[in-house]
Amino acid sequence: MSSDQPTPGDAQSTQEARIGSGADDRFNSKLREAFGSTPFILTKFDKFMNWVRGSSMFMLQFGIACCSIEMMHTYAVKHDLDRFGAGVPRASPRQADVIIVPGTIVSKFAPRMKRVYDQMPEPKFVVSMGSCTISGGPFQEGYNVIKGAEEVIPVDIHVPGCPPRPEALIYGVAKLQERIANGESAPVTVKPYELEQFGDLEQDELVDKLAAEIDEEDLVMRYNWADSP
Amino acid sequence: MSLEEPEPSTQLDVGVTDDGLDYDQIEALIDDYVIGRESHVNAEGFVVRPDDVQAVLSTLKTEAGFDFCSCVTAQEYQDRYESIYHLKKYDDPTQEVSVVVPSPRDDPHNQSGADVYETADWHEREAYDLVGIEYDDHPDLRRILLPETWQGHPLSLDYNQDKPQIVPLREHANPLQDDKRSPSDPDTMFVNIGPHHPATHGVLHIKTALDGEQIADLEPDIGYLHRCEEQMCQQGTYRHQIMPYPDRWDYISAGLLNEWAYARAAEDLADIDVPDYAQVIRTMGAEMSRIAAHMLAVSTFALDINGDFTATFMYGIRDREVVQNLLEDLTGQRLMFNYFRLGGVAWDLPEPREEYFEKVRDFVDGLPEKLTEYHDLLTNNEILQMRTVDTGVLPPEDAKSYGATGPVARGSGIDYDLRRDDPYGYYDELDWDVVTEDGCDNFSRLLVRMREVEESAKIIEQCVDLLEDWPEDEREIQANVPRTLRPDPDREIYRAVEGAKGELGIYIRSDGTDKPARFKIRSPCFSNLHTLPTMSEGEYIPDMIASLGSLDIVLGEVDR
Numbered sequence: 050m051s052s053d054q055p056t057p058g059d060a061q062s063t064q065e066a067r068i069g070s071g072a073d074d075r076f077n078s079k080l081r082e083a084f085g086s087t088p089f090i091l092t093k094f095d096k097f098m099n100w101v102r103g104s105s106m107f108m109l110q111f112g113i114a115c116c117s118i119e120m121m122h123t124y125a126v127k128h129d130l131d132r133f134g135a136g137v138p139r140a141s142p143r144q145a146d147v148i149i150v151p152g153t154i155v156s157k158f159a160p161r162m163k164r165v166y167d168q169m170p171e172p173k174f175v176v177s178m179g180s181c182t183i184s185g186g187p188f189q190e191g192y193n194v195i196k197g198a199e200e201v202i203p204v205d206i207h208v209p210g211c212p213p214r215p216e217a218l219i220y221g222v223a224k225l226q227e228r229i230a231n232g233e234s235a236p237v238t239v240k241p242y243e244l245e246q247f248g249d250l251e252q253d254e255l256v257d258k259l260a261a262e263i264d265e266e267d268l269v270m271r272y273n274w275a276d277s278p
Numbered sequence: 279m280s281l282e283e284p285e286p287s288t289q290l291d292v293g294v295t296d297d298g299l300d301y302d303q304i305e306a307l308i309d310d311y312v313i314g315r316e317s318h319v320n321a322e323g324f325v326v327r328p329d330d331v332q333a334v335l336s337t338l339k340t341e342a343g344f345d346f347c348s349c350v351t352a353q354e355y356q357d358r359y360e361s362i363y364h365l366k367k368y369d370d371p372t373q374e375v376s377v378v379v380p381s382p383r384d385d386p387h388n389q390s391g392a393d394v395y396e397t398a399d400w401h402e403r404e405a406y407d408l409v410g411i412e413y414d415d416h417p418d419l420r421r422i423l424l425p426e427t428w429q430g431h432p433l434s435l436d437y438n439q440d441k442p443q444i445v446p447l448r449e450h451a452n453p454l455q456d457d458k459r460s461p462s463d464p465d466t467m468f469v470n471i472g473p474h475h476p477a478t479h480g481v482l483h484i485k486t487a488l489d490g491e492q493i494a495d496l497e498p499d500i501g502y503l504h505r506c507e508e509q510m511c512q513q514g515t516y517r518h519q520i521m522p523y524p525d526r527w528d529y530i531s532a533g534l535l536n537e538w539a540y541a542r543a544a545e546d547l548a549d550i551d552v553p554d555y556a557q558v559i560r561t562m563g564a565e566m567s568r569i570a571a572h573m574l575a576v577s578t579f580a581l582d583i584n585g586d587f588t589a590t591f592m593y594g595i596r597d598r599e600v601v602q603n604l605l606e607d608l609t610g611q612r613l614m615f616n617y618f619r620l621g622g623v624a625w626d627l628p629e630p631r632e633e634y635f636e637k638v639r640d641f642v643d644g645l646p647e648k649l650t651e652y653h654d655l656l657t658n659n660e661i662l663q664m665r666t667v668d669t670g671v672l673p674p675e676d677a678k679s680y681g682a683t684g685p686v687a688r689g690s691g692i693d694y695d696l697r698r699d700d701p702y703g704y705y706d707e708l709d710w711d712v713v714t715e716d717g718c719d720n721f722s723r724l725l726v727r728m729r730e731v732e733e734s735a736k737i738i739e740q741c742v743d744l745l746e747d748w749p750e751d752e753r754e755i756q757a758n759v760p761r762t763l764r765p766d767p768d769r770e771i772y773r774a775v776e777g778a779k780g781e782l783g784i785y786i787r788s789d790g791t792d793k794p795a796r797f798k799i800r801s802p803c804f805s806n807l808h809t810l811p812t813m814s815e816g817e818y819i820p821d822m823i824a825s826l827g828s829l830d831i832v833l834g835e836v837d838r
Contacts, residue, residue, distance in 0.1 A: 051738045110476050114503055115529035117480070118574070119613060122602075125595035157425045158473065158481055158502040160447035176833050181505075187522065190513065191506030192432045192439040193424065202653055212613055244447060259427055259444055268447045275440040 050074075053101040061079040095232065102172065103134075105230035109145035109169065110138035114152025116179040123215040135222050142168040147225070149218070150204075153181035153188050160270045163244055166202045174229065176221050177204045180211045187211065196277045199219070201241050205234065244268045283641070291341030299373050302534075304342055306333050316378055317772035319546055323362065323376035325362075331379055331389040335363060339394055343367055344375060345678055347395035348472035349772065349800035351407030351785045354434050359386040359411050363398070364772045364785070364800075368678055368692055371700045371781075376772070381411060397681030410509070423837055425459035433508065442446040444827045451483055466494050469819070473502045477582050477823045480833035484810075484812045484826075491818055496811045498803075504837040511797035516544055516763040517620060520797075525614040528835045531570035531602060532778040534609075537618040542702055543773040544620050548765040553754040556622040556706070561704040562638075562741035563608055563617065565734040570601040571778035572685075572727045572734075575830040576744075579724060580656055582827035590655050597648060600641050607634060620763065621755030626666065626747065635742050637672040642742075645735045652728060657721075667718035670813045670825030673718055678821050681805040684780025685730065686829055689723035691716040696776040708740045720821075722826040727830070762790050772800075778829060779803050799838050804833040 108130075112120065123130050130136040139145045142165045154162060166173070175198070182198035188216030189196055200202050205228065208221035228234070250256050250266035263269060291304035301322040305312055311334050314325035317626050326334045338344045344365040351362040356639045363377040381388050390413035391398040402413045403422040413419055425445045430437050450470060466620030472483040476493040481502035487495040498796060507523055524536035538560060545552060550558075577594025580587035602612045609617035609651040628634050656662055672682070677690040687694050695712040697705040713729040715722035767790030774783035780802030789795035804831050 054298070074470055113481055114480070114505075115613065117527055118531070119528055122595060122599070125598070126592045127599050142474075153503065153505045155504055156428075156443060156445050157504070158292060160445060161473050161598065165446065187526070188505040188507075188510060191509055192437070192505055193506050215613060247444075247446070250444070253431065255444060258429070262427055263444070263446050264448075269444050270447065272443045272445070274442065 086182075092253045094121065099232045100230050102105075103226040106135040106146045106229075107137050107139045107144055107224070108135060109148040109165070110140050110150060111148055111153075111165070112180050113154070114156070114181070116151035116181075119212045119215055120149055120151045120178065120218065123218045128215040128219060130219060131225060133219065133226065135226065142166070143170060145169055146172070147174045147176060147222075149178050149196045149222075150182045150202075151178040153186065153214075154194045154198060154201060156195065156270075156272055157192075157193075159201045159242060160268070163242075163270070165203055172234075174206075174207045174225055174234075175202055176218075176225055177206060178208050178213060178218060178221070180225055183207050183209060192274075195272075197227055199241065200277065203241070221271060228249045242272065243271055243276050290341070290795050291492070292342040294373065300725050301373070301375070303340070304375060304454055307342055308337050311397070314378075314434075315837060316770070318375075318376055318563040319372035319566075319769055320773060321364075321376050323378040323770075323783055325378045325380065326383045328379055328388040331363075331377070332393055334377055335365075335391045338365055338375065338377070338712070342375075343369070343656040344373075345817075346371070346745050347391065347397050347681055348781065349399060349402075349776065349785065349798065350391070350401035350405055350771070351399055351561055351798040352411050352433075353739055353787065353796040353797070353798075354383075354409055356665060358383050358426045361411055362403075362770075362772075362785070363391060368687075368694050369456040369698060371694070371774075374772070378648070386411045388413050390414060390419075391414055395675075395681065396679040397805050397808060401803065404804075407431070410434045412426055418680065421501075422620060423504040425501070432506070443489065465489060471498075478826070479578065479831060481833070482807075482833055482836070484822075486822070490817070492816055493814050493819065493822055496814050496822065498807055498810055499835050500807070500833070502837065503833045505834075506838040508797050508799060511540075511799075511801070512794055515792045516548070516765070516791070516794070517761070519792075521618060521620075522614065522616045522741065525616060525833060527801065527838060528571070528777060528782070528803070529613065529712060530574050530778065530780060530832055531598065531605070532567045533613065533615045534605075535571075535777045536566040536782060537615065537774065538564055538703070539773070539775045539777065539782040539784050541618045542788050543771055544763075545585055545764075546773055547769055547771045547788060548620070548759075548763055550621045550623055550757055550759055552757055555748055555753050556755045556757075557609075557704045557739050557742050558748075559623050559627065560618065561606065562738050563615075563623075563707070563747070564703070565737045565741075566601050566605055567610075568615075568734045569731050569738075569758060570598050570605070571765055572731050573598045573601070575685075575778075576652065576656070577726065579824075579830070580662065582823050583662055587656075587662075590652070591653065593655070597707045604634075607637070619759075621753075623758040626753060626755050631746075635746055638738065638742050642735045642739050647730065649728060649732060657725065659729070662683070663721065665820070665824055666724060666828070667717070668719050668721075669719040669817065669821040670828060671718050672813050677718075677809065678685050680809045682780070683802050683805065684777070685723055686780065686806045686809070687727045688712070688714045689828075690718045696774055696781060700774070704773060705737070708737055710736050710738050710740075720832040723828040723830075733753075762792050764788075764790060774800065777802055779832065779835065780806060782835075801838060802836040803829075803833075804838075807836055808832050 177198040185196040188194045206221045206225045247269045248265045293300040311326045311330040316323040346366040358380045361379045371833045392812045397505045450564045466487045472478040473481040483499040485497045521699040525533035573594045577591040580590040609615040765788040770787045774781045780797045784801035785798035787796040
């Protein structure tokens with residue numbers, strides 16, 4: 050890398066050195082100025098990969114509840130999350146790096162969400178959007194509501210609000226990118242609800258009662274509401 | 279009303295007088311079955327035996343013209359279970375009657391009303407699921423909102439919500455599996471759509487069985503967003519703790535319309551009069567909400583039809599941002615407004631008022647041009663026309679039987695709009711029209727929404743004029759309401775308003791405390807979604823997606 054502060058004249062010569070002279074000055078980016086005339090950079094591979102991961106994230110197109118409306122606004126005109134290299138919603142979890150969990154998770158949906166999360170390839174990241182994904186939010190006392198996304202999947206960034214404004218979500222995503230670029234990931238702090246085979250559950254009154262309805266091999270999720278935070 | 283078939287006989291006007299319904303005449307009609315009579319705030323209720331439900335409902339439907347079963351409310355008392363059928367007429371929704379069906383606490387069995395009103399099918403399933411009343415002869419009495427392995431009925435009195443639950447994740451069975459001629463040669467293919475799918479507008483799961491390209495069987499599977507809204511409202515105090523929740527039923531910025539549903543029901547229950555000035559502000563805010571909701575409906579509908587309509591989606595979001603800014607100036611929030619209070623609104627218009635009026639006028643004046651743009655992009659577009667004209671046909675008789683309301687009903691030529699037919703707020707003082715289209719197809723429903731945006735703009739404009747000229751010393755935004763509101767015990771009310779998706783009704787029973795004893799939400803999307811199988815069976819999958827988009831459901835409101 051050149052240690053001299055490039056002048057406009059140098060930039061021009063860089064362009065000529067790389068692509069020859071031309072009318073197109075779009076190639077004269079800040080990055081090019083930083084690199085100077087040499088086409089090589091030297092860095093650690095891991096660090097480079099982290100930078101790449103953070104700078105180009107494919108989001109999973111995943112709507113649950115109210116927050117997904119603000120999430121759509123974040124993707125669309127005015128707020129335009131794509132400016133930050135994170136605005137390509139993918140419809141399939143197999144093509145996505147990041148899942149934004151935008152809304153209340155209820156008992157019927159949690160196993161499905163877990164399955165969607167499991168289908169995403171590593172490395173994968175989770176942004177939880179809104180109060181419902183932190184604690185159940187306004188619906189925390191509901192008989193059917195999971196008390197936060199971390200009961201089901203590990204979460205990297207929580208964006209509080211009911212719903213968070215698009216600006217807040219952008220800030221959350223930017224923070225996630227920063228962490229990814231620095232090679233940080235979130236420690237899993239709770240033991241989440243797991244999908245397990247019905248036959249593996251500990252025998253109790255409830256299991257006995259449902260034995261006629263559910264096969265031994267069926268995957269189930271068991272909610273212990275009394276132990277929820 | 280002029281658009282409907284002339285009624286076949288004069289008998290259908292039983293009990294209709296100039297000043298409301300004469301309930302004695304209606305009682306005479308079903309005299310053999312009535313064992314008691316209750317007075318609800320909105321209508322009289324006839325108590326009938328659990329095994330006479332069908333006879334009473336069909337008599338009221340065929341002989342007294344109550345063609346609309348708006349809602350079925352189920353609840354548990356200390357000594358009995360009770361189902362209430364709220365009946366209305368599409369011609370005149372102010373003519374209401376309730377059929378009250380008590381059933382014993384130890385063995386709650388009722389006859390089902392699903393044979394008379396299709397819409398009762400889902401309502402009764404919900405009642406069974408949440409309260410635990412069993413309906414005999416019901417075509418398919420299963421849980422509808424909670425997982426099928428759920429233990430207990432959460433809105434019954436002795437439910438313990440700390441008990442553990444087990445929810446399975448398993449393959450869905452093809453309902454037509456047994457129909458095929460040989461096991462090795464399946465005639466039908468089972469396709470799951472959702473609950474995580476971009477075209478389902480949230481977490482709806484549709485089980486479809488295909489015969490070749492056509493849909494042979496279709497069943498919407500809901501409950502993936504059932505977040506206990508009714509329980510939340512039953513735990514909150516009338517004055518302040520309930521109002522935040524309506525915003526979260528229909529969350530497509532339609533918050534003010536939903537808040538009005540609760541405000542109207544609770545105000546009528548507790549006899550609160552709202553000052554005119556507050557009503558005008560409410561009317562203006564509510565119509566802005568409607569515009570925002572319809573904008574999203576139109577733009578995502580286009581996206582469902584063809585991915586190339588991303589441009590329209592961006593246009594829709596652009597215009598929604600403008601409305602949301604106006605609403606944020608008014609209420610302080612972009613999406614969850616919490617702006618209405620019982621007896622008025624939270625605060626006056628933002629200062630400086632002239633600046634706000636100017637912003638609103640700018641938006642309203644710019645709308646015609648924008649709508650022309652939408653029409654150029656959408657309704658004049660050949661691809662969209664091919665996909666929507668004559669697909670997803672919903673005949674008016676079916677729409678009525680399924681209890682469809684809002685743009686879905688009006689797209690089938692049913693001239694029904696509570697803002698005009700059962701006026702509230704300031705609507706009856708203003709000059710606007712109810713939009714109907716006769717096509718009964720996806721295209722008509724799209725047109726209805728786009729034309730309703732124009733009507734809403736007209737209403738907003740008139741409200742701004744009114745507010746601008748309102749004398750400064752008469753700007754009363756809040757009636758006098760006791761700090762702790764305790765309506766008289768055992769008053770029951772069912773009141774509805776015209777939400778963005780249709781008739782949004784609230785049933786409240788008070789028990790003398792500061793919290794409702796029963797709070798039931800009649801969601802328009804719930805009934806509208808129920809029409810999907812009729813519209814789609816025999817059609818292609820893409821047409822079903824188009825129909826679903828044109829129904830414009832919000833899962834928060836379907837599942838509550």
